[in-house]
Amino acid sequence: MQSVAVIGSGPTGIYFLKAMLESEIKFNIALFDQAAALGTGMPYTTNLNSKQMLANIASIEIPILLESYCTWLQKLSDYQLENYELNKGNIAERGFYPRTLLGKYFQDQLIEIIKLLIAKGHKINIQNNSFVRNVDYLNGKFELRVHSYNFIKQILTYDHVVMATGHYYDKAIDSGNLMASPWPYKKLNKIRNCKVGILGTSLSAIDAFVAVAHNNGSFIENETGELAYNLNPNVSQLDITMMSRKGILPEADFFCPLPYEPLEIFTEELVQNFIDHCQSDLLDETVDYH
Ligand SMILES: Cc1cc2nc3c(=O)[nH]c(=O)nc-3n(C[C@H](O)[C@H](O)[C@H](O)COP(=O)(O)OP(=O)(O)OC[C@H]3O[C@@H](n4cnc5c(N)ncnc54)[C@H](O)[C@@H]3O)c2cc1C
Structure with missing residues (x-):
């Protein structure tokens, strides 16, 4: 079984895992995050953001994971919604809601996606509280240096790595x-x-x-x-x-x-063409295309 390490469990990591549900090939997937709680990423975690900090993205704009954000919100209890000064009557697909609530949506969807991946035969290894310090490419494999918060240092090797590390903000300044x-x-x-x-x-x-x-x-x-x-x-x-x-x-x-209107220039066929023909710098070639 090929192995893949996903570094970061925020939205990028979650959308990647959702895409893996389509894969016919089974993978050994390791999901790393430096945070204790997975799935919220930086902008949507309760550790960093207050309830008053709103998301500037509405349900209608968020690509659906397993269900839309609006559908998920409607399933919350009155008590859960009240906690965010919301009620079922004022939930709308173009509404803007607290970022930490959006984080709970991402977190819930991640849990359900992981269950589906396991049911499809993938192996999942979750490593929260684990900071990936370095990634090296050696002899055809990726070598990850991982520091866990209980001071354990590990070197782990994978066939593929997905960097979904998102935001960095400097705490020292x-x-x-x-x-x-x-x-x-x-x-x-x-x-x-x-x-x-x-x-x-x-x-x-x-x-x-x-x-x-x-x-x-x-x-x-x-x-x-x-x-x-x-x-x-x-x-x-x-x-x-x-x-x-x-x-x-x-x-x-x-x-x-x-x-969204159908894309005319940057189509899936065009990206597939780049994947088939680019020898290197795939990302740069694709982004630089006019
Ligand atoms: C304050 C703020 C507010 C925002 N608000 C909105 C908004 O309202 N609407 C919107 O559409 N976009 C918003 N954004 C844009 C935001 O970039 C995306 O919405 C989204 O969070 C990006 O997801 P991500 O998974 O790429 O990154 P992140 O959400 O940052 O997730 C990255 C994850 O990787 C983990 N990680 C990072 N480095 C390591 C490492 N070395 N080892 C292990 N784990 C690691 C982090 O702990 C985190 O969980 C906002 C951005 C910021 C900074």
């Missing part, structure tokens, strides 16, 4: 009140009743803004649906400035027509 990123969100809790400058006006800046606003006050919706923001009683000095070089905000809307 924070210096006192100068924060290099708004994650993990808990560090923003110390920002109370003061002046705050946010460099940027895009999605990460909105994350920071929303988290600080929630820590210093509350958003209240009246009966007519109007939203007001009230400062907490002990807060009088909160003053948040977002700074942008270009003065633009991200568009919380769709860039392409939905449902």
Whole structure:
């Protein structure tokens, strides 16, 4: 049996595993993630993101795993939805919901996909809490250096490797009140009743803004649906400035027509042609194609 190591269990890793359900060939699959909980990736994990941080992708845009995000949301109990200030009546396929809730969808779908892969005869070895430190290609095999959180170091070999490692954010640059990123969100809790400058006006800046606003006050919706923001009683000095070089905000809307129109240039046939004829640099050749 050929072996494949998947490094990263976020959306990229999950969509890869979903594609493996189509494979006629059985594989020995090892799934590595440095995190304890699999399936949420970086933007959707509860460790780094607060409930107020919203996804800017709606159900209609998310390629279906085993069921659509909207269908999955509808199956949650009233209690589970209430926890995110949602109810079954206001779930819509174009709605934007907390990123940590989207993480739970990915996590649930991953579990179901793993069960299906096992049922189809693949072997699955799950290695959470396992940081892949290095990948070498030696004598036709990939050699992975893996450090587990219980300090065990392993060298493991595989026939194939899928890098699904996604985002890297530098935790070391924070210096006192100068924060290099708004994650993990808990560090923003110390920002109370003061002046705050946010460099940027895009999605990460909105994350920071929303988290600080929630820590210093509350958003209240009246009966007519109007939203007001009230400062907490002990807060009088909160003053948040977002700074942008270009003065633009991200568009919380769709860039392409939905449902997607059939591709005319970058078709599956074209990609297959590259796979069949490229000797090397397959990714570069494909992406550079005009
Ligand atoms: C803050 C933020 C918010 C975002 N919000 C949205 C959004 O609302 N909508 C949207 O469409 N996109 C959003 N994105 C874009 C995001 O890139 C994708 O949605 C998606 O998370 C990418 O999935 P991924 O699996 O490639 O990477 P990730 O989600 O980052 O997952 C990578 C996984 O690999 C693991 N990993 C990394 N390195 C190693 C290693 N060496 N060893 C072992 N495990 C490792 C990580 O622990 C993680 O679980 C956001 C990105 C960020 C940074």
